[in-house]
Amino acid sequence: MASEQIIHGLMAEFVTANELMKAVKAARKAGYRRMDAYSPFPIEEVCEELDFHHNRLPFLVLIGGIVGLCAGFGLAYWTSVIDYPLNVGGRPFNSWPAFLPVTFETTVLGAALTTVLGMLALNGLPQPYHPVFNVPRFALASDDRFFLCIEARDVLFDPDGTYRFLQRLEPREISEVEL
Amino acid sequence: MATKRKVDADLEALRGPIIAPGHTLGSVTDKISEVVLEKGTPKGWFIGFAISFSLLMMMLMSITYLLAVGTGVWGVNVPVGWGFAIINFVWWIGIGHAGTLISAILLLLRQKWRTSINRFAEAMTLFAVACAGIFPILHTGRPWLAYWLFPYPNTMAMWPNFRSPLIWDVFAVSTYATVSAMFWYIGLIPDFATLRDRSTNRVGQTIYGALAMGWRGSAEHWGRYETAYLLLAGLSTPLVVSVHTIVSFDFAVSVVPGWHATIFPPYFVAGAIFAGFAMVMVLAIPLRRFYGLQDFVTMRHLDYMARVLLATGLFVGYGYMTDAFIAFYGANPYEEYMMMNRFEGPYAPFYWALIACNVVSIQALWFQRVRSSTVALFIIAIIVSIGMWLERFVIVVTSLHRDFLPSSWGMYSGTFWDWSLYIGTMGLFGTLLFLFIRFMPMISIFEMRTLLPEAEVEEHD
Numbered sequence: 015m016a017s018e019q020i021i022h023g024l025m026a027e028f029v030t031a032n033e034l035m036k037a038v039k040a041a042r043k044a045g046y047r048r049m050d051a052y053s054p055f056p057i058e059e060v061c062e063e064l065d066f067h068h069n070r071l072p073f074l075v076l077i078g079g080i081v082g083l084c085a086g087f088g089l090a091y092w093t094s095v096i097d098y099p100l101n102v103g104g105r106p107f108n109s110w111p112a113f114l115p116v117t118f119e120t121t122v123l124g125a126a127l128t129t130v131l132g133m134l135a136l137n138g139l140p141q142p143y144h145p146v147f148n149v150p151r152f153a154l155a156s157d158d159r160f161f162l163c164i165e166a167r168d169v170l171f172d173p174d175g176t177y178r179f180l181q182r183l184e185p186r187e188i189s190e191v192e193l
Numbered sequence: 194m195a196t197k198r199k200v201d202a203d204l205e206a207l208r209g210p211i212i213a214p215g216h217t218l219g220s221v222t223d224k225i226s227e228v229v230l231e232k233g234t235p236k237g238w239f240i241g242f243a244i245s246f247s248l249l250m251m252m253l254m255s256i257t258y259l260l261a262v263g264t265g266v267w268g269v270n271v272p273v274g275w276g277f278a279i280i281n282f283v284w285w286i287g288i289g290h291a292g293t294l295i296s297a298i299l300l301l302l303r304q305k306w307r308t309s310i311n312r313f314a315e316a317m318t319l320f321a322v323a324c325a326g327i328f329p330i331l332h333t334g335r336p337w338l339a340y341w342l343f344p345y346p347n348t349m350a351m352w353p354n355f356r357s358p359l360i361w362d363v364f365a366v367s368t369y370a371t372v373s374a375m376f377w378y379i380g381l382i383p384d385f386a387t388l389r390d391r392s393t394n395r396v397g398q399t400i401y402g403a404l405a406m407g408w409r410g411s412a413e414h415w416g417r418y419e420t421a422y423l424l425l426a427g428l429s430t431p432l433v434v435s436v437h438t439i440v441s442f443d444f445a446v447s448v449v450p451g452w453h454a455t456i457f458p459p460y461f462v463a464g465a466i467f468a469g470f471a472m473v474m475v476l477a478i479p480l481r482r483f484y485g486l487q488d489f490v491t492m493r494h495l496d497y498m499a500r501v502l503l504a505t506g507l508f509v510g511y512g513y514m515t516d517a518f519i520a521f522y523g524a525n526p527y528e529e530y531m532m533m534n535r536f537e538g539p540y541a542p543f544y545w546a547l548i549a550c551n552v553v554s555i556q557a558l559w560f561q562r563v564r565s566s567t568v569a570l571f572i573i574a575i576i577v578s579i580g581m582w583l584e585r586f587v588i589v590v591t592s593l594h595r596d597f598l599p600s601s602w603g604m605y606s607g608t609f610w611d612w613s614l615y616i617g618t619m620g621l622f623g624t625l626l627f628l629f630i631r632f633m634p635m636i637s638i639f640e641m642r643t644l645l646p647e648a649e650v651e652e653h654d
Binding site for chain 1: 386391415429
């Protein structure tokens with residue numbers, strides 16, 4: 015089908031979050047898998063219904079935190095014990111309790127940087143162009159309207175059949191999303 | 194679930210709503226984004242910006258004069274070597290902490306009322322940290338070498354001392370500034386997308402479009418976004434506590450009577466939240482009035498903030514009591530002397546003024562009548578801000594000015610340049626804040642949408 019793909023998909027516009035929710039459920043039931051819902055605020059139920067569970071972010075953040083922890087303590091240890099041992103008030107070179115504040119801060123920094131950069135990277139942002147913006151009314155997705163886009167790469171996608179399916183959901187409008 | 198809803202409804206009836214009734218998704222978007230996107234700029238904005246900007250120029254002049262002539266233009270000298278620079282540093286960074294508390298801790302505690310105030314409280318954090326950062330850098334004496342504080346390989350083959358609280362401070366404050374900036378920006382992305390889509394001119398569309406990074410509100414994106422936002426809140430919460438703890442270590446790790454106290458970390462953290470909430474009120478009360486945002490920042494918000502102010506003020510009062518008690522209980526004559534000197538020495542009026550501001554004045558907040566008067570709350574918040582500055586003045590100056598030997602006793606006062614720099618940083622704060630409310634949505638639009646009844650999704654099959 016990929017060679018024939020000349021549009022990104024078909025997009026239906028809904029007025030309320032409930033209508034969107036119903037439409038997503040119906041589309042899942044009809045067997046569509048390649049689709050995305052767009053809303054002006056996060057709707058947990060829609061996200062679950064679309065089966066977006068593969069959230070690797072917390073694991074990445076854990077790794078980021080561990081890297082920050084090792085880097086912070088490693089820095090303090092290496093500089094104070096190996097590269098530049100300095101006797102401060104007769105304390106041992108490896109006075110580890112005094113290294114903990116810095117270690118703690120670098121742990122948080124590593125985890126926080128991973129959270130932000132990881133979220134953006136996994137979401138594919140920044141993304142200068144996306145076909146959905148070709149639909150003029152899509153500007154309302156950041157205001158008070160809800161959109162469901164069934165993408166052309168779905169195996170069940172067929173311009174007429176999918177159009178008729180979306181029509182049955184009683185959307186306010188259906189638009190073709192150009193590539 | 195049903196009972197929870199009933200409790201919510203009862204609370205609403207009792208205390209007033211957290212968002213005025215009658216709003217829809219569209220009206221929330223319009224109301225908040227029109228402040229940014231409307232054609233004209235109100236005259237009051239220009240007046241406020243002009244005053245702030247003039248003060249900012251005064252700050253730059255004070256810094257120029259300081260660098261040209263030297264640290265001698267300040268009042269600091271032996272024995273009081275810390276003076277205004279450290280007082281103002283602690284004051285500003287403390288103010289910043291309420292922003293993180295509101296955006297992170299109240300989010301984790303599912304306090305929905307935080308939504309209308311978190312955005313500008315976060316902005317306040319960022320700008321307060323910017324003001325705070327100026328002071329210790331200038332206080333190093335040779336600020337052009339301030340990068341020596343960072344561990345980097347250098348031709349001197351030396352490294353900073355990781356056992357020193359001053360190095361801990363460098364890490365804590367720079368981490369705090371970075372994480373606060375990221376938290377703020379991440380929160381703004383969906384709102385930038387709203388401004389991009391509503392902006393009618395090319396410049397606005399381009400700039401807000403670039404800042405929104407192509408955000409399109411996809412369900413998959415929202416899912417990760419919510420996870421990231423929660424994780425950041427979870428990371429910021431211990432961070433904010435650690436930052437002010439480390440600031441207090443600057444004092445507590447020393448052996449100076451009046452600084453070397455175990456109560457310092459919790460008492461500093463409580464004081465920071467206290468000062469920060471006062472500043473949020475100082476900013477929120479005029480802003481909601483000027484921009485007609487009473488529907489979003491309601492009396493219930495002000496009531497809650499007043500309660501937090503009262504509670505943290507009582508913690509701070511407890512801190513003062515413990516500080517004084519331990520000075521006598523510890524049977525260390527230098528500690529005892531220092532405390533008596535605070536009570537009745539040359540700086541006693543400052544001490545009693547701080548008690549009046551931070552402990553006595555807030556007792557009025559026990560009364561519902563006071564908590565429901567914006568004028569009274571504004572005045573109390575100003576008094577607390579002054580009181581918290583006095584607290585840091587008393588801690589820094591009275592602990593240092595009478596050293597162990599009477600031969601090294603002295604008096605301290607700020608010079609003209611100390612004051613001009615301090616007031617000048619308020620100009621920096623004000624300038625940034627005025628630019629923020631003009632060019633960015635001061636209330637989180639997408640989070641306000643989730644508070645509306647329309648945002649509820651029924652689970653039916």
